Amino acid sequence: MKYLLLKHYRGGHAPEADFVPIDRWTPEEVDAHIQFMRDFAARLEETGEFVDGQALAPEGAFVRYDGEGRPPLIDGPFAETKDLIAGWMIIDVESWDRAVQLAGELSSAPGAGGKPIHEWLEVRPFLSETHTVTE
Numbered sequence: 001m002k003y004l005l006l007k008h009y010r011g012g013h014a015p016e017a018d019f020v021p022i023d024r025w026t027p028e029e030v031d032a033h034i035q036f037m038r039d040f041a042a043r044l045e046e047t048g049e050f051v052d053g054q055a056l057a058p059e060g061a062f063v064r065y066d067g068e069g070r071p072p073l074i075d076g077p078f079a080e081t082k083d084l085i086a087g088w089m090i091i092d093v094e095s096w097d098r099a100v101q102l103a104g105e106l107s108s109a110p111g112a113g114g115k116p117i118h119e120w121l122e123v124r125p126f127l128s129e130t131h132t133v134t135e
Contacts, residue, residue: 006122020112053089
């Protein structure tokens with residue numbers, strides 16, 4: 001089963017008391033964090049559990065259809081920083097428990113001072129294809 005692990009800027013829920021946002025880390029701390037992510041993905045590639053992953057820039061916009069022949073509407077983003085997605089990883093694992101275990105490991109990525117950041121990760125299963133019953 002495939003799961004999406006979502007990383008959020010400044011945490012998903014209330015961050016730990018000593019949480020330091022990535023925009024205040026040293027370049028060395030950012031490099032260590034990124035290397036942790038690469039090593040984590042490489043380990044999952046070896047087990048066949050890694051599908052894909054990307055980091056995202058904080059810039060962006062909401063876009064929606066505005067009717068036939070009209071250009072799309074563009075707005076925002078106005079979400080609080082903590083609600084913006086920083087990146088994602090898709091994993092293909094045997095169970096929900098394995099997805100949660102891996103998200104917990106990913107949450108231990110180093111941040112300021114090399115300490116684990118204990119960030120909240122959102123774990124979302126991919127929607128399975130539904131089958132129509134015909135008689």
